[in-house]
Amino acid sequence: MSLASYAVIGLLLITATIMGTTLLLVGRFVRPSRPTPAKLQPYESGVPDVNPPRARFTPRFYLVALLFVIFDVEAIFLYPWAVAFDALALYGYVQAALFVGLLLVGLLYEWKKGALEWV
């Protein structure tokens, strides 16, 4: 049944895509289309936009992404451990504690270094 379940997910994904596209296509026959140069300007509260649209942004976003990768991998390693918890018992618990402990030291280091401060 398991593989068939994923087939159902795939089929429903396609169905949802078709539904969404149909909604957009139906609208095409109903809605007006009268573009003017002013209408196609990026929204800037009424003043002309002079800055480049794809501006540079703070590197902290990259830092968050890096942290996320580390901890998401941690989470995904904890899932199988949690499912097999009863079988692994104390041995598994100590192993998981060591693993999480190592990452926690890393988190504490980042915290003290100010990587988690946003200003």
Add this chain to the structure above:
Amino acid sequence: MDWEALIVSYLLGFVLLNILLVLMAYMTWFERRLVAFFQDRIGPNRTGPFGLLQPIADGVKLISKEDIVPANADRLIFLVAPLLSFVLAPLGALVVPFGDSITLFGRQINLYVIDINVATLYFLAVGSMGVYGIILGGYASGNRYSLLGALRSTAQVISYELVLGLSLVGIFILTGSLSLVEILRAQQRTLILGGLELPNWFILSQPLAFVLFLIAAVAETNRAPFDLPEAETELIAGYFTEYSGFRFSFYFLAEYINMIVVSLIAATLFLGGIDGPFIDGIWWLVAKAFIFLFFYVWLRATLPRFRYDQLMGLAWKVLLPLALINIGVTGLVRLWGIGAL
């Protein structure tokens, strides 16, 4: 392969998809009415009895509005991004069990679309894929506010994604399964606590995880007080500033469908889903999900928006360590429970 089972679960999924769409439309009505009452207003009450036709009127209006594509937008991505958000939103609900099996036309029909052994992981995966619609839409708009909104949203969603995922590990330790059907079955047993017979709902054995999940779920769906990606006062609607007409509404559809899906999942994970006093059934699940939806609107009407550094600080410095502590303590208690300590 069992073709009949496949077709039945596909049809169930299709019905569920459509029910979610209708529910979502009425969720907008419900929210507007409720927020209005919170603010001592009346809210939409003119279109039909109690304003019940308002969502349909909104739909008709949105579909007949001009679809503007800004001049310096990345055209293809701009057109596809909202569709991506909308398509991925309802898929999470496929793993929610709506009841035991019933017999219809001489066939046993399970009241869930699919039961996969990684159901919870699948829900988390689909939920976080919705962020692609946001970041692509914000990037492709060619507007600085949109780009900032998209970046904020991504950073927020991935930070709270961690808390969401880690808060559930305690439940997996207790049930030994990621499947929602199994988790539901585990909650249908009774828990005897100090002579009291209580339902074995995980809100009782995992209260901290419940609070963490609730906070992370609100942040994950970009709802107030975590609605920084669309903060009207700073970013003029953030990632969908440049969107108009039906594409604009796709982001809203996605947001409301996400709320409903998260409410269903939360009710199943922590409040025992279809389990309840008297007769178990889908009505208990609906009632519990409704509590969460009410809670969403209540939050929006009550709390002001967070500042961005507070938002990120909360995720990394408070919720993440708490989630890890919860896992550690749950593990210790479980070890003691199975006599391995």
